[in-house]
Each structure stands twice: as structure tokens, then as C-alpha cells.
Amino acid sequence: MKIKFITTGGTIDKIYFDDKSEYEVGLPQIVESLRDVHATIEYEVESVLRKDSLDLTDADRELICQRVEADPCPRIIVTHGTDTMVQTARMLQRIAGKTIVLTGSMQPTRFRVTDAVFNIGTAIGAVQSLPPGVYLAMNGRIFDPNRTRKNREKNCFEEYESPGK
Amino acid sequence: MKIKFITTGGTIDKIYFDDKSEYEVGLPQIVESLRDVHATIEYEVESVLRKDSLDLTDADRELICQRVEADPCPRIIVTHGTDTMVQTARMLQRIAGKTIVLTGSMQPTRFRVTDAVFNIGTAIGAVQSLPPGVYLAMNGRIFDPNRTRKNREKNCFEEYESPGK
Amino acid sequence: MKIKFITTGGTIDKIYFDDKSEYEVGLPQIVESLRDVHATIEYEVESVLRKDSLDLTDADRELICQRVEADPCPRIIVTHGTDTMVQTARMLQRIAGKTIVLTGSMQPTRFRVTDAVFNIGTAIGAVQSLPPGVYLAMNGRIFDPNRTRKNREKNCFEEYESPGK
Amino acid sequence: MKIKFITTGGTIDKIYFDDKSEYEVGLPQIVESLRDVHATIEYEVESVLRKDSLDLTDADRELICQRVEADPCPRIIVTHGTDTMVQTARMLQRIAGKTIVLTGSMQPTRFRVTDAVFNIGTAIGAVQSLPPGVYLAMNGRIFDPNRTRKNREKNCFEEYESPGK
Numbered sequence: 001m002k003i004k005f006i007t008t009g010g011t012i013d014k015i016y017f018d019d020k021s022e023y024e025v026g027l028p029q030i031v032e033s034l035r036d037v038h039a040t041i042e043y044e045v046e047s048v049l050r051k052d053s054l055d056l057t058d059a060d061r062e063l064i065c066q067r068v069e070a071d072p073c074p075r076i077i078v079t080h081g082t083d084t085m086v087q088t089a090r091m092l093q094r095i096a097g098k099t100i101v102l103t104g105s106m107q108p109t110r111f112r113v114t115d116a117v118f119n120i121g122t123a124i125g126a127v128q129s130l131p132p133g134v135y136l137a138m139n140g141r142i143f144d145p146n147r148t149r150k151n152r153e154k155n156c157f158e159e160y161e162s163p164g165k
Numbered sequence: 166m167k168i169k170f171i172t173t174g175g176t177i178d179k180i181y182f183d184d185k186s187e188y189e190v191g192l193p194q195i196v197e198s199l200r201d202v203h204a205t206i207e208y209e210v211e212s213v214l215r216k217d218s219l220d221l222t223d224a225d226r227e228l229i230c231q232r233v234e235a236d237p238c239p240r241i242i243v244t245h246g247t248d249t250m251v252q253t254a255r256m257l258q259r260i261a262g263k264t265i266v267l268t269g270s271m272q273p274t275r276f277r278v279t280d281a282v283f284n285i286g287t288a289i290g291a292v293q294s295l296p297p298g299v300y301l302a303m304n305g306r307i308f309d310p311n312r313t314r315k316n317r318e319k320n321c322f323e324e325y326e327s328p329g330k
Numbered sequence: 331m332k333i334k335f336i337t338t339g340g341t342i343d344k345i346y347f348d349d350k351s352e353y354e355v356g357l358p359q360i361v362e363s364l365r366d367v368h369a370t371i372e373y374e375v376e377s378v379l380r381k382d383s384l385d386l387t388d389a390d391r392e393l394i395c396q397r398v399e400a401d402p403c404p405r406i407i408v409t410h411g412t413d414t415m416v417q418t419a420r421m422l423q424r425i426a427g428k429t430i431v432l433t434g435s436m437q438p439t440r441f442r443v444t445d446a447v448f449n450i451g452t453a454i455g456a457v458q459s460l461p462p463g464v465y466l467a468m469n470g471r472i473f474d475p476n477r478t479r480k481n482r483e484k485n486c487f488e489e490y491e492s493p494g495k
Numbered sequence: 496m497k498i499k500f501i502t503t504g505g506t507i508d509k510i511y512f513d514d515k516s517e518y519e520v521g522l523p524q525i526v527e528s529l530r531d532v533h534a535t536i537e538y539e540v541e542s543v544l545r546k547d548s549l550d551l552t553d554a555d556r557e558l559i560c561q562r563v564e565a566d567p568c569p570r571i572i573v574t575h576g577t578d579t580m581v582q583t584a585r586m587l588q589r590i591a592g593k594t595i596v597l598t599g600s601m602q603p604t605r606f607r608v609t610d611a612v613f614n615i616g617t618a619i620g621a622v623q624s625l626p627p628g629v630y631l632a633m634n635g636r637i638f639d640p641n642r643t644r645k646n647r648e649k650n651c652f653e654e655y656e657s658p659g660k
């Protein structure tokens with residue numbers, strides 16, 4: 001069962017150069033992560049964007065949707081900054097017939113203590129197990145993007161009751 | 166959606182004291198792992214055994230089955246040593262109506278490079294998404310215990326074709 | 331033998347908040363580092379500045395010198411950004427009678443792979459062993475600030491032959 | 496200034512294979528450690544023994560002394576298990592004209608939280624700075640082997656007042 005990773009940037013891919021430079025979005029960390037944990041899944045990685053999710057434009061989101069739609073793989077994980085992950089997830093709902101799981105992290109992959117590898121694990125467990133649809137895998141939970149938001153104070157994702165919000 | 170963790174020992178829970186002592190199975194590492202990654206799932210942990218899986222007796226496996234069966238939670242993750250994980254998984258198949266996922270790790274949780282947190286993530290993603298049954302979550306894959314074995318040379322789990330084996 | 335740590339910022343103290351924010355200089359990481367490695371030295375920490383070393387002004391450097399000079403402890407480690415560490419070291423040479431070791435790191439302390447804790451170790455080993463004077467402890471070496479520069483291409487410190495520079 | 500590392504085993508070099516095997520003393524971790532921290536010191540590594548220090552015999556200690564004595568390098572770091580590090584240090588005191596620093600760790604190098612890399616740093620800082628003699632570099636301190644012991648309850652090294660002990 002093959003999994004396609006589409007990477008768009010965000011904290012999960014942030015690396016660090018030196019004093020002079022700012023902390024930047026680097027190459028997808030997913031390949032190194034999967035090697036470190038001895039994952040034997042069949043997978044492909046496509047880097048579509050390398051941006052903080054707050055900097056994503058409508059055109060960027062459109063590009064992400066087109067790439068996910070065009071991809072023949074029925075199981076796709078999109079790594080994404082957390083701040084607008086829900087927004088992109090909702091746009092991806094127009095795509096039928098694919099299991100799409102978005103994930104990212106609050107701490108960069110290269111940190112000693114990070115949620116990145118755990119979140120990738122949750123997304124991988126979910127994408128192989130769920131029927132077609134769009135999901136978020138964050139904080140160990142599987143979220144429906146229609147009833148989910150990032151709580152910036154608590155620095156985690158949460159479900160909200162009224163879907164009208 | 167609540168998840169129950171039943172811990173039995175194995176590499177995932179191995180800690181280290183000092184020169185004098187051997188590397189030993191310690192208290193379940195799962196609580197610290199879930200805190201580090203900011204998991205917000207509702208969960209409970211029950212430590213049933215603290216053994217290498219090669220040392221598990223028939224009575225031990227019977228005990229694990231009884232605890233899983235008695236537990237009211239319909240979604241259970243069993244952390245377990247890898248060497249006889251498949252054997253325990255097959256015994257657990259007698260239990261109906263529960264989604265049971267076994268996981269563990271090849272490197273102890275406390276290592277700088279470890280598959281432990283990733284495997285826990287995969288198990289958590291799977292246990293919330295799969296119908297009742299018994300599964301293994303290792304190497305980023307979801308395995309059916311009836312067609313799975315640990316390949317000791319490659320140090321990973323693999324599916325085998327002939328289910329009669 | 332007591333050691334005083336004077337922290338000024340730089341990569342060694344860089345932490346990360348989230349998508350929205352930049353990577354920032356946080357509170358001194360030294361306390362957590364020394365606890366993690368079970369250091370039993372007697373020490374004190376004073377946070378004088380929290381800046382990238384490229385942003386240090388003459389007034390900032392003057393402030394650092396004043397604090398080092400005023401401190402009664404004869405063994406002082408200054409943690410500092412790497413880009414202008416040599417410059418500050420040379421200013422500190424006006425202080426007599428103290429062993430002063432500057433250190434910092436190329437990768438933040440919180441990274442999984444970092445030189446921060448190693449460099450702190452080298453500085454601690456040196457500050458207890460060397461006669462009064464000003465030294466840099468980087469890349470496992472003890473440098474004389476009068477003949478040292480940061481090689482930005484190789485991302486390390488190096489000695490240069492002509493002390494006239 | 497060249498440094499020679501003579502490795503003898505102990506916790507610092509302990510690696511882990513799998514469920515089946517015990518935690519074992521592996522190849523010297525020092526090379527990987529020095530690469531990770533971008534050390535640019537000139538150095539050589541010689542693996543003399545791969546044992547827990549409690550298993551060292553008189554013949555083993557004699558071998559360590561002979562190798563240290565025979566080595567032309569005037570600055571030598573001996574990595575060693577902590578339980579009998581003091582004993583070996585005292586034997587090494589028969590060697591004149593060399594700066595010899597013993598170090599090791601309470602937690603294996605490969606752990607996420609370990610004192611190994613810090614202790615190596617302290618030893619490297621000390622070996623370049625101290626006059627000929629034999630020293631222990633542990634817990635961020637430089638110890639005289641004649642007045643030092645491992646406190647097993649506190650799991651650290653300490654000085655004791657009466658050198659007659």
C-alpha cells in the first residue's frame with residue numbers, strides 16, 4: 001500500500017543555519033524521519049511548496065489542491081504549517097475518492113523533543129485505515145476539518161461543537 | 166475517543182541504570198512520550214507485565230488476553246516486545262468486538278534515534294480508524310497477524326504470502 | 331571551584347515558538363543543560379543580553395565587559411553568538427586576573443544533534459584549568475582570540491598565522 | 496595540539512541490539528560524537544578493551560597502562576566505565592610526563608538525554624589545559640584521583656576530605 005507525501009513547508013520542515021540567517025523552511029524532513037524509524041512502507045515525496053502556512057496565498061492553496069488531485073495515489077499525506085492547515089484541508093474536500101491526511105508539527109523535526117515524528121506516525125496509521133475523505137492528524141487525534149480549529153493559546157488543535165462556527 | 170494502553174514490557178520500555186546493572190525493562194515510557202508530543206487524546210495506561218517478549222510464558226500471554234478482554238474500552242493498544250508480538254497478537258484474536266493494535270520498538274524509547282514514538286503514533290492513528298480486529302503497527306505498516314513475521318536478519322516485520330505458514 | 335555563567339544570547343539560546351513567530355533567543359539554556367548532564371559544579375547564571383551577536387552594539391559589548399569585570403568570581407564563562415564572539419573576546423582582554431572563556435554553538439541547544447552541550451563541556455573543562463586570560467572554546471579547541479576567526483564557509487573557528495591582523 | 500583517545504568500554508560505549516540480546520559494549524562512540532559536534536581537533540582513537548569497568552581484571556588495567564605509556568602523544572583521554580575509573584586512574588599515575596584525563600558517562604552516548612558528549616567536552620577542555628598528571632573529568636568537574644570516589648547512591652563522583660582513605 002503506497003503512500004504519497006506532498007510537502008508544503010511549515011514548522012515540521014524548519015531547519016537552522018546560523019546566527020546570521022533566520023530559521024528557514026528547508027527540504028522535506030520526511031525522508032530522513034522515515035529512514036530513522038526504519039519505516040518499510042512504499043512511499044514517494046513531492047515538495048510542492050516551502051512556506052510557513054501563514055504565508056500561503058490562494059494561488060498556493062490552489063496549487064496544493066491541483067497536485068493532490070492529479071496524483072494517482074489514493075492515499076496522500078500533506079505536511080503543512082499548522083496555522084492554516086484547517087483552511088487547506090477544507091479546500092481539499094472538493095477532491096473525491098482519495099484518503100487525504102494533513103499533518104505538521106508544533107516543534108521542528110530536528111529538535112530533541114518534537115511532535116513531528118509522532119504526528120507523521122499518526123498520519124501514516126490513519127491514511128492506511130480510513131475511507132476516502134480529508135482528515136487532520138494532530139495531537140494524537142484524527143480530526144474532521146469541518147469542526148476543527150487550532151487553539152493558539154493552548155497550542156493544540158481542538159474540535160468545536162457547533163459546525164456553524 | 167478514549168484509548169487504553171496495556172503495557173507488557175519489551176524494548177520500548179527499556180531503560181538503563183549504570184555500569185553495574187543490566188539494561189532493564191522499566192516503567193511504561195508511554196506517559197512521558199505522549200506528554201512530550203503534546204497528545205491530547207483521552208487515555209489510560211495499565212502495566213500488566215514488564216518482560217522481554219522472549220521471556221513471556223503461556224500464563225503471561227493468558228494474563229494479557231484476560232486483561233484486554235476484561236477492559237471496557239473498545240480501542241486498545243498493547244505495547245509488547247517484538248520477538249513474540251505476532252504470537253500474542255494471534256492469541257488476542259479470540260477477543261471479539263474490540264480494535265486491538267500491538268506495537269513496540271526496535272530501539273528503546275529513550276534513545277536519541279528510536280522508532281518508539283513513531284510506532285506509537287502509527288498505532289494511535291490505526292486504533293482510532295480501524296474496525297474491530299487485531300493488528301500490528303510496526304515499520305509504518307499495519308499488519309494482519311495471520312500473515313506477518315519478524316525478519317530478524319533485516320530487523321523488521323514483513324508480510325508473507327502463504328497464510329498457511 | 332565556582333563558575334559564573336554570563337549569557338548574552340546567540341544560537342545556543344535560540345528556541346522556537348510556532349509557525350507565526352520567528353526563531354527567537356530565549357532564556358539561558360545553560361541551567362537545563364547542566365541539569366541534564368548531572369553536573370555537580372557550583373555555578374551561577376546571569377543573563378545580561380538576549381541577542382544575536384550580529385546585533386550587538388558597542389554599548390552592548392561595553393555592558394558585557396562591565397558585568398564580567400564587576401563579578402567577584404575569578405572563573406567566568408560567557409555564552410555568546412558565534413559571529414562576533416572574537417570581537418567581544420578581544421574587548422574582554424582588558425580585564426586582568428580572571429579566567430574568561432567564551433563559548434556558544436552553531437546549532438541551538440534544543441536540537442537533537444547540537445554542539446551546544448559539548449562546547450559548554452569544553453568551556454567548563456578549560457575555565458577550571460587555565461591561568462587568567464581570555465579564551466574561546468569552540469570545535470573542541472581552546473583558541474587565543476588574537477589569532478582566531480570564524481570561517482563562515484566551513485562553519486567553524488580557525489587559527490590564523492599572522493597575529494598582526 | 497593532538498589528542499589521543501584510548502577507549503576501554505563502559506556505559507559511554509553501550510549500544511543496544513534488540514529484545515533478544517543484552518545491552519552491549521559496542522565500538523567506540525567517540526568518532527561519531529566528535530563528528531556530530533563539528534570538532535576540528537586533531538585526534539586518534541585506539542580501542543584497547545570493550546568491557547564494563549566492573550569486569551576489568553588486573554591484567555586489563557596493566558594493558559591500559561602499557562598502551563597509555565607506549566603512546567607518543569602527550570595528551571591522552573581514556574574513556575572508561577565509571578565504577579572502577581578511580582582505580583585505573585591511580586594505576587596510571589605511575590606514568591610521568593603526560594596529561595591523562597579519564598572520562599566516561601552514566602547514560603549511554605546514544606540516549607536522547609546523556610552526559611556522554613558533555614563529559615567528552617570537559618575532558619577535551621581539560622586535557623589541553625592541564626599540566627602532566629592524571630585527572631578525572633566527570634560531572635563537569637576535574638578530580639584528583641587520590642581524593643575521589645563514585646557515590647553510587649547519588650550516582651555521581653565526589654571529592655573526599657581525607658586523602659588517607
